Amino acid sequence: MTALPSDARDWLDATGFTVKDEALWHAALTHGSMGERQDYERLEFLGDRVLGLSIADWLYAQSDAPEGKLAQRLNAIVSRAMCAQVARGIGLAPHIRISKQASSDGGRDSDNILGDVMEALLGAQFLDNGFEIARDLVRLLWRPALESGAGKSKHPKSALQEWAAGNQRRPPQYELIDRSGPDHAARFTVRVKVHKVGEAQATANSKQEAEKEAAREFMERYG
Numbered sequence: 001m002t003a004l005p006s007d008a009r010d011w012l013d014a015t016g017f018t019v020k021d022e023a024l025w026h027a028a029l030t031h032g033s034m035g036e037r038q039d040y041e042r043l044e045f046l047g048d049r050v051l052g053l054s055i056a057d058w059l060y061a062q063s064d065a066p067e068g069k070l071a072q073r074l075n076a077i078v079s080r081a082m083c084a085q086v087a088r089g090i091g092l093a094p095h096i097r098i099s100k101q102a103s104s105d106g107g108r109d110s111d112n113i114l115g116d117v118m119e120a121l122l123g124a125q126f127l128d129n130g131f132e133i134a135r136d137l138v139r140l141l142w143r144p145a146l147e148s149g150a151g152k153s154k155h156p157k158s159a160l161q162e163w164a165a166g167n168q169r170r171p172p173q174y175e176l177i178d179r180s181g182p183d184h185a186a187r188f189t190v191r192v193k194v195h196k197v198g199e200a201q202a203t204a205n206s207k208q209e210a211e212k213e214a215a216r217e218f219m220e221r222y223g
Contacts, residue, residue: 002022002023002026002027002038003022003026004019004025004026004029005095007095008029009022009025011091011095012025012095012121015090015091015141016137016140017121017124017125017137018125018128018129019128020128020129021127021128023038024043024124024127024128025121025124025128026038026097027039027040027042027043027120027124028043028117028121028123028124029095029096029097029117030097031096031097031098031099031102031107031113031117033098033101033102033107034097034098034099035099040116040117040120041116041120042123043119043120043121043123043124043127044116044117044119044123045123046123046126046127047118047119047120047121047122047124047125047126048078048119048123050119050122050123050125050126050131050134050135050138051078051083051119051122051138052074052078053131053135054134054135054138054139054142055074055077055078055138055146056074057135058139058146059073059074059077068219068220068223071163072159072163072219072223075159075162075163075166075167075223076159076162077145077146078166079162079165079166080111080112080115080165080166081111081115082142082145083111083114083115083118083119084110084111084112084114084115084118085145086118086141086142086145087115087117087118088114089141089144090141092114092117092118092121093108093109093114094108096108096113096114096117098113122134122137122138125137155212156212156213156215156216156219157172157211157212157215159215159219159223160172160192160194160215160218160219160223163219163223164194164197167197169194169196169197170194170195172192172193172194172215172218173192173193173194173195174190174191174192174211174214175190175191175192175193176188176189176190176207176210177189177190177191177201178203185205186205187203187204187205188203188204188205188206188207188209188210189201189202189203189210190202190203190204190207190210190211190213190214191214192211192214192215192218194218194222197222198218198221198222199218200214200215200217200218200221200222201214201217202214202217
């Protein structure tokens with residue numbers, strides 16, 4: 001059995017995690033740069049789903065908003081940036097087991113690494129204690145984000161950008177496909193695409209407005 005450092009164990013307990021199988025938590029805190037057989041990647045995969053279901057469950061219970069609005073809030077709350085923000089708030093960085101080189105390259109303050117380890121810890125919480133206990137901890141740690149209204153009213157282009165990032169998709173691409181009418185009353189048609197997801201288009205009196213409406217249409221269709 002791989003033992004946790006005592007300071008990491010104390011920190012996990014104080015933060016609200018319930019540690020039984022120390023090897024599981026040791027892996028959750030271990031970055032791939034350490035070259036060990038077990039690191040956080042598999043647990044991060046699992047924790048990402050635990051987080052998503054926990055937040056979706058909360059949003060569904062708290063609101064009668066339509067699916068598109070729920071998805072917009074979900075994507076904002078489970079985003080990599082939000083996971084990293086939660087990680088910083090609970091003081092995760094010093095407890096990540098990471099190589100000196102990766103640490104000197106800024107690994108401990110990387111949104112990607114902080115977010116991934118945060119999700120790995122949720123995966124460990126789920127495996128060690130079951131979904132309900134993991135969900136309750138998510139609600140505790142993410143409460144500021146849930147109560148702040150994150151993702152409620154976001155510019156459609158920002159919402160689409162976050163949705164694409166949150167779903168590991170390429171950034172959305174906007175293309176002006178038509179311009180018609182006289183200069184004083186021009187009409188612009190813009191198409192937005194997300195690779196391997198789909199596309200949407202909209203027409204408006206300016207290119208910027210057409211982009212915004214195309215993003216809104218995309219989110220309503222696919223978000």
